[in-house]
Amino acid sequence: MEVILKTDVKGLGFKHDVVKVRPGYGRNFLIPRGTAILATEGSMKELAEIKKQQSFKEEKSRKEAAANAEKLAALTIKVGAKAGENGKIFGSVSNIQIAEALKALGFDIERKNIEISGEAIKQLGAYTAKVRLFKEVVANVNFEVIAE
Numbered sequence: 001m002e003v004i005l006k007t008d009v010k011g012l013g014f015k016h017d018v019v020k021v022r023p024g025y026g027r028n029f030l031i032p033r034g035t036a037i038l039a040t041e042g043s044m045k046e047l048a049e050i051k052k053q054q055s056f057k058e059e060k061s062r063k064e065a066a067a068n069a070e071k072l073a074a075l076t077i078k079v080g081a082k083a084g085e086n087g088k089i090f091g092s093v094s095n096i097q098i099a100e101a102l103k104a105l106g107f108d109i110e111r112k113n114i115e116i117s118g119e120a121i122k123q124l125g126a127y128t129a130k131v132r133l134f135k136e137v138v139a140n141v142n143f144e145v146i147a148e
Contacts, residue, residue: 001026002039004047009035014135016051018044065134068107072131077101077143083124093121093145098129101143109133114141121145 001023005013009030013019018039021030030036037043079097081089095114102109113132121127126144133139 003030003036004039004043005030005036007035016047016054018047062134062137065137068133069131069137069139072102072107072133072139072141075105075141076126077105077141079143079145080148081124081145083147087124087147089122089124089145091122093127095129098141098143102131102141 002018002020003026005015005017005019008014012021021036026036026038031038077098079093079101081091081093081097083089093116095111095116098114098116099109099111102114109131115130115132117128117130124145124147126142129141129143131139131141
């Protein structure tokens, strides 16, 4: 069964992609939630027109994302956390704190587009996170967890 994605679906594809899925997954999960529509002849023609109109906008966004990726790679973000004497954090640092620190620097990035590699961060120190700025534009952001 082929469906056209209406939103980005992690592990499946991006908005306006035509993907092949199992019939039960498409009929019982994707279509009822409004994240996909059935890929009929009419919807494929409509998709072709939408893609034609969006190609220019997409290229502009891709260039902007690439420029932002270079800026982010050069930065080291400081994230404050309450910590004990031995450097152990009370709680953990998540993508929410990183998104807030990036927003303070002028980068408006959703927290779902930030992926912290490895386990939960529970120690002070330097770490790396992957930030998805566009479909295939991913930047590695260095951040340092410091005691408040």
